Amino acid sequence: MTGESSHPAQKPMAAEGGKLILPAFAKINLSLEVLGKRPDGYHEIMSVMQTVELHDELSFRPAKEIILRCNLPSLNDEDNLVFKAARLLARCADIRNGVEIELVKRIPVAGGLGGGSSDAACTLIVLNRLWHLDYPLEKLQDLSAELGSDVAFFLQGGAALAEGRGERLSPLPAFPTTWVVLLTPHISLPDKTRFLYSCLTPANHTDGSTTLALSLALREGQPIPSTLFRNTFEPILRKKYRLIEDLHSKLRLPGVEVIGLSGSGPTLYALCASKSVANTIYERLLNLPETTVFLTRTISREEIRAKMGH
Ligand code: C5P
Numbered sequence: 001m002t003g004e005s006s007h008p009a010q011k012p013m014a015a016e017g018g019k020l021i022l023p024a025f026a027k028i029n030l031s032l033e034v035l036g037k038r039p040d041g042y043h044e045i046m047s048v049m050q051t052v053e054l055h056d057e058l059s060f061r062p063a064k065e066i067i068l069r070c071n072l073p074s075l076n077d078e079d080n081l082v083f084k085a086a087r088l089l090a091r092c093a094d095i096r097n098g099v100e101i102e103l104v105k106r107i108p109v110a111g112g113l114g115g116g117s118s119d120a121a122c123t124l125i126v127l128n129r130l131w132h133l134d135y136p137l138e139k140l141q142d143l144s145a146e147l148g149s150d151v152a153f154f155l156q157g158g159a160a161l162a163e164g165r166g167e168r169l170s171p172l173p174a175f176p177t178t179w180v181v182l183l184t185p186h187i188s189l190p191d192k193t194r195f196l197y198s199c200l201t202p203a204n205h206t207d208g209s210t211t212l213a214l215s216l217a218l219r220e221g222q223p224i225p226s227t228l229f230r231n232t233f234e235p236i237l238r239k240k241y242r243l244i245e246d247l248h249s250k251l252r253l254p255g256v257e258v259i260g261l262s263g264s265g266p267t268l269y270a271l272c273a274s275k276s277v278a279n280t281i282y283e284r285l286l287n288l289p290e291t292t293v294f295l296t297r298t299i300s301r302e303e304i305r306a307k308m309g310h
Helices: 081-093 113-132 137-144 192-198 209-220 231-239 240-249 275-285 302-307
Strands: 002-004 014-016 021-039 043-063 066-070 098-104 157-165 168-172 177-186 256-261 268-272 290-296
Touching: 002 021, 002 231, 014 043, 021 113, 021 209, 021 256, 021 290, 043 113, 043 209, 066 081, 081 137, 098 113, 113 137, 113 157, 157 209, 168 209, 177 240, 177 275, 192 231, 231 240, 231 256, 240 256, 240 268, 240 275, 256 275, 268 275
Parallel strands: 002 290, 066 098
Antiparallel strands: 014 021, 021 043, 043 098, 043 157, 157 168, 177 268, 177 290, 256 268
């Protein structure tokens, strides 16, 4: 299976037949360190997150109630974060009318790429405008914490240092535009994120210094050594799943500067030296069994703002 994420540039807040059509971008974690377990059951993390151009597509049309349609039938229910985001905002603002939302999924579900969280953030941004609420970013950030730990990141995207359980953000200067190949192995784990966090022991905890060094290098515009792209979950997943270890070795190709794991996996990313290197690797790997392959690139906060029209 393959997926190309390069689409023609989207018009900001494109309106078609009374519908607003918006992209919800995926992310990769350039680093992810788990510092320890918190009394509330979550884990304290430090992560540098970066949006990529691969995206889902959401369309919005005014309606009498909140209605969601998704091209994946398994996501077509009230547990979908898009539905929860719309209902949360409507309840908070005492909105009586609704909205019809159509969600086209391209980002793999539970792949470690933040697709569901990004869809939720996109919903908050658009409904804030459609319902003329004018809530400031901080208010949307507070609300987003109820939906999931990394929803807040997607309200702005770009590159950011995430702390706390992932919701405390410090924007970072743009990561240089980089072409990326994503490999998502078809491994399904029910309640994946919760399960993988529950596998961690204190021996897996680190002090966040690698992530801080990565964010400092980004702030200062310094070259980033590949040793700073560290993910607590990577050694665990490579040991647990033969397929991930195999994919990791397949990515060790000339012109691949960094191989990393995104979130709690199972998606691996390869940061490539150039577009042509990425294209060659994409074409070489696109027929891998049990794996979806994407060719994409990093996308900055400013580019996202231009595409979203804010
Ligand atoms: O916040 P989100 O809904 O994405 O988290 C799913 C689950 O992952 C949480 O219920 C928790 O068990 C685990 N988690 C964690 N520490 C984090 C983020 C998530 O333990 N920082």
